[in-house]
Amino acid sequence: MKFIVTQADLSKALVKVISVVPTKTTLPVLGNILMTAKDGFLNLTATDLDVSIMTKISVDVKEPGGITVPSKQFNELVKNLPNIPLEISSDAQYKLLVKCDKGDYRLSGETDDDYPALPVVDEKGILKIDAKVLSRMIGKTSFSVSSDPLRPALTGVLFQVMGSELRLVATDGHRLAKMTYTKFESNIKDTLNVIVPTKALSEVAKENKDVTSINFGQNHIRFDMGDTQVYSRILEETYPDYERVIPSNNDKKMTAETHMLADAFKRVSIFANPITHQVRMGMSKKDLTITAEDMDGGNKGTEKLKVEFEGDDLQIGYNAHLLMSALNNIDTDEVQVHFKGPTSAGIITPSHQVENEHQMMLVMPVRLND
Amino acid sequence: MSKIKILPEHIANKIAAGEVVERPASVVKELIENSIDAGADEIVITIKGGGKNLIQIIDNGSGMTQEDALLCVERHATSKISAWEDLEHVRSFGFRGEALASICSVADVDIKTRVKESDVAALLKIHAGKISEVTQEAGLAGTSITVKNLFYNVPARRNFLKTNNTEFRHIAGVMKKFAIAYPQIEFTLIHEDEKIFQLKKSDLPTRLEKIIGKDVMSYTLPVDKDQFGAHIKGYISKPSFSYKTHGEQFLFLNGRPITNRTASYAVFSAYGHSIPKGDKPFFILFLEWNPEEFDVNVHPTKAEVKFKDEQLLYRIVFHAVQDSMVTDALIPTMDNQASAETATLHLNDQSVLPFETQRRPVQFGQTAVAHEMVHSGHEESVVQFFSADEQKTQVQKQLVQRQPVNPSTLVWQLHNRYIVSQIKSGIAIIDQHVAHERILYERALDAFDHNPIFSQQLLFPQTIEFTPEDYAIVEHILPLMEKLGFVVKTFGKRTIVVEAVPADVRLGNEQKILLDMIQHYKDNENHDLDPRDSLAKSFSCKTAIKSGDPLTVDEMNGLIDQLFACKFPYVCPHGRPIIIQLTLDELDRRFMRIT
Ligand SMILES: Nc1ncnc2c1ncn2[C@@H]1O[C@H](COP(=O)(O)OP(=O)(O)O)[C@@H](O)[C@H]1O
Numbered sequence A: 001m002k003f004i005v006t007q008a009d010l011s012k013a014l015v016k017v018i019s020v021v022p023t024k025t026t027l028p029v030l031g032n033i034l035m036t037a038k039d040g041f042l043n044l045t046a047t048d049l050d051v052s053i054m055t056k057i058s059v060d061v062k063e064p065g066g067i068t069v070p071s072k073q074f075n076e077l078v079k080n081l082p083n084i085p086l087e088i089s090s091d092a093q094y095k096l097l098v099k100c101d102k103g104d105y106r107l108s109g110e111t112d113d114d115y116p117a118l119p120v121v122d123e124k125g126i127l128k129i130d131a132k133v134l135s136r137m138i139g140k141t142s143f144s145v146s147s148d149p150l151r152p153a154l155t156g157v158l159f160q161v162m163g164s165e166l167r168l169v170a171t172d173g174h175r176l177a178k179m180t181y182t183k184f185e186s187n188i189k190d191t192l193n194v195i196v197p198t199k200a201l202s203e204v205a206k207e208n209k210d211v212t213s214i215n216f217g218q219n220h221i222r223f224d225m226g227d228t229q230v231y232s233r234i235l236e237e238t239y240p241d242y243e244r245v246i247p248s249n250n251d252k253k254m255t256a257e258t259h260m261l262a263d264a265f266k267r268v269s270i271f272a273n274p275i276t277h278q279v280r281m282g283m284s285k286k287d288l289t290i291t292a293e294d295m296d297g298g299n300k301g302t303e304k305l306k307v308e309f310e311g312d313d314l315q316i317g318y319n320a321h322l323l324m325s326a327l328n329n330i331d332t333d334e335v336q337v338h339f340k341g342p343t344s345a346g347i348i349t350p351s352h353q354v355e356n357e358h359q360m361m362l363v364m365p366v367r368l369n370d
Numbered sequence B: 001m002s003k004i005k006i007l008p009e010h011i012a013n014k015i016a017a018g019e020v021v022e023r024p025a026s027v028v029k030e031l032i033e034n035s036i037d038a039g040a041d042e043i044v045i046t047i048k049g050g051g052k053n054l055i056q057i058i059d060n061g062s063g064m065t066q067e068d069a070l071l072c073v074e075r076h077a078t079s080k081i082s083a084w085e086d087l088e089h090v091r092s093f094g095f096r097g098e099a100l101a102s103i104c105s106v107a108d109v110d111i112k113t114r115v116k117e118s119d120v121a122a123l124l125k126i127h128a129g130k131i132s133e134v135t136q137e138a139g140l141a142g143t144s145i146t147v148k149n150l151f152y153n154v155p156a157r158r159n160f161l162k163t164n165n166t167e168f169r170h171i172a173g174v175m176k177k178f179a180i181a182y183p184q185i186e187f188t189l190i191h192e193d194e195k196i197f198q199l200k201k202s203d204l205p206t207r208l209e210k211i212i213g214k215d216v217m218s219y220t221l222p223v224d225k226d227q228f229g230a231h232i233k234g235y236i237s238k239p240s241f242s243y244k245t246h247g248e249q250f251l252f253l254n255g256r257p258i259t260n261r262t263a264s265y266a267v268f269s270a271y272g273h274s275i276p277k278g279d280k281p282f283f284i285l286f287l288e289w290n291p292e293e294f295d296v297n298v299h300p301t302k303a304e305v306k307f308k309d310e311q312l313l314y315r316i317v318f319h320a321v322q323d324s325m326v327t328d329a330l331i332p333t334m335d336n337q338a339s340a341e342t343a344t345l346h347l348n349d350q351s352v353l354p355f356e357t358q359r360r361p362v363q364f365g366q367t368a369v370a371h372e373m374v375h376s377g378h379e380e381s382v383v384q385f386f387s388a389d390e391q392k393t394q395v396q397k398q399l400v401q402r403q404p405v406n407p408s409t410l411v412w413q414l415h416n417r418y419i420v421s422q423i424k425s426g427i428a429i430i431d432q433h434v435a436h437e438r439i440l441y442e443r444a445l446d447a448f449d450h451n452p453i454f455s456q457q458l459l460f461p462q463t464i465e466f467t468p469e470d471y472a473i474v475e476h477i478l479p480l481m482e483k484l485g486f487v488v489k490t491f492g493k494r495t496i497v498v499e500a501v502p503a504d505v506r507l508g509n510e511q512k513i514l515l516d517m518i519q520h521y522k523d524n525e526n527h528d529l530d531p532r533d534s535l536a537k538s539f540s541c542k543t544a545i546k547s548g549d550p551l552t553v554d555e556m557n558g559l560i561d562q563l564f565a566c567k568f569p570y571v572c573p574h575g576r577p578i579i580i581q582l583t584l585d586e587l588d589r590r591f592m593r594i595t
């Protein structure tokens, strides 16, 4: 194998794949990156067996071939080289040679035969969507997933195709985030539910250009984003019936300035119990009082904010961290929170929705003991 | 002719004797009790041949008139109660009027007694339960009772007795209890014509120093509490000194030595399970309580007492002991001897102990130590004498001084299992699971009494089905579960729906945790006596972060902060250490910077 590539191109491609390389693995070859040069392209592949990523760049191939090399050392080297053409080749002993200007580097690699093959995705359906939109939908849902290995279904984001809607849903059982979008192309006739691990999605969310096509398979999903493909195993779990728990009759509505509200929570919650982050919200016609008190420490923080509130006065308790992470995902200047009572879910939405999109978040309260 | 016969009195007495007088030590016990009841403040006990040949007790108590003396050997002759109602209030040891009659039926007994008012003492000689001779002679005020040839007429009993040394050891055990309970009485013990000790009248701490030893006492905490209508005082071992074998435990009820499992368990529980299961803490507790609350008349030897309300007894002891421990906390260290093995307090380690010789054919009176005790008058020698009469008290030595750990400095997580933190004196290593367990355990107990835990509503309520047996338990502890933050609705006779969970805890799989908690609770053999403690343990055990859970720096610092806000930050509810300290000194030694 031998090819010429510019440092900048190679470095950019390496950055794309490197984050998939597992830090700890029982299979040493997974610590390597697979490089294959053929037909004027270099393919770079990394995998942890659950998530795989492949990206290609055009290079000047002198001799086609493949090799796997330790990802960390190779990436460090390339990153620190000047932006000049590099000549990269491998020998029969699977040594990788990098030649440039003054440098001459030799790195021990391994045969590409031992590297796991990428999964074959038997396409059940394809959906094409603006890459930027998909990235946004992922960003505004995946923060709500659970990290609890005992509830594997909740550790991923649900992709749900329902007629003209694509929905992404994430929940950890205490809060839920849902994004719906209606402008996409797809050949999917029935409804489709797939749970995708967040590790794959964080790679997908990095893409902001053009169109991403999502290929739904039996066990895997593939995201095609121009020169890069992300493959992921699908979580074979049953997602809980989330629609049933989203209340539709929340009759109290608070409208507030998003930043003002988020900042107030941030300040007041400094005085909350460090574990529960519990804050109390007291709402009446014109204002909202946020209080936090750490009973052990005797500290207390209170803020009174001007808000609009429609409905009967309400006192409700929340974990401030859950609220703040929801507010941080609101892009509009104003936010609306819909309540029912002190033990039912509060629904958070932007004051107005983006075209073709619907965003909503739900946070379960903490019971106030009084 | 009827088959049923009234037994002649001497036979009846002999049978009764079997209950009261089991071995020489029981004679000593009965006689000391009588002397104390008679108001003596000097008691001299002389023993020969392990008490088989001679037991003599001389007291300076009230004495008896000749008339009373003649009566006292009769069965059911007592001066201590006259009506049944009196039984409710007895504070004296005796009241059954059985002991002297029983002893007289199985030994040759001489009673010499004089009341102050009389010029002469009466001397009674009793053989085979019958007074054989009554004379008068000069004598001191008080009573002297001499018991010879014990069990001469009950060969089965006599053969059943152990070696002289063993019997003497039992006598010493009896004396130890009285000596602790009555520091205001002078006790002298003479064995085979040698004075073993003479314990002068003193206050309790001085007496305990003599008997238990300064060393052991310095590892104790005082207890003193008036609550639930009872007064309890005494000493308990500090939690960091757990006894590998049974620690000695002394419980006195209105001055009467008793044994009681509930009380022992209450002490053990009060340590917040800061000592390993199976270990026995050392304690000396004096409980003063209204005699109406218990019945000592359940057994002729009165060693066992029946309490009207065992749960109340549990609470009295538990709270008194727990309160006294709140003030103290000890942090274990890895200092060199303690790290590897169990160190024995020196009261046991160098000296030849008198009663260890029992396995060798050496008479007690001939051992060097006994001589030394008598002749040097060495204070520690009494301790040595007494320390041998029970099981060895091995003490697991841990760090003695409390050292505040400063959590603000660097922390990092080791193998997702331990939190390592730099502290002033070196490094501290914290076991994350047991640390969290301790925090939650104390949080749970606080939740029951004061501040219920807040409940985080669940988006997806969890339905759990139980077996009818488990469901009964769930129903029983439901009010406590609610204080812990579980909001649960019940359906039918089997099913619950969990709507909210404790906000303090990262729960996740509520169903599994609840089922595990119930199982854990059921497995705790003590959940009837102390459901709160059991539930708090189950809760903390099942909801604490696990070994293997990764933690952020904030979480680690939060954990350390909360740990040090705990009453007992150093030992988990099951007795495992939470923190280990590696001092710079220790490191320096290991790297041979200093030797
Ligand atoms: N050392 C003593 N000094 C004075 N009186 C004694 C002494 N020992 C026994 N007595 C008298 O003898 C009685 C019988 O003693 P005992 O058989 O032990 O029965 P109890 O102690 O149950 O009354 C006592 O009630 C007491 O009056």
Ligand SMILES: [Mg+2]
Pocket: B030, B033, B034, B093, B094, B095, B097, B099, B100
């Ligand atoms: Mg008596």
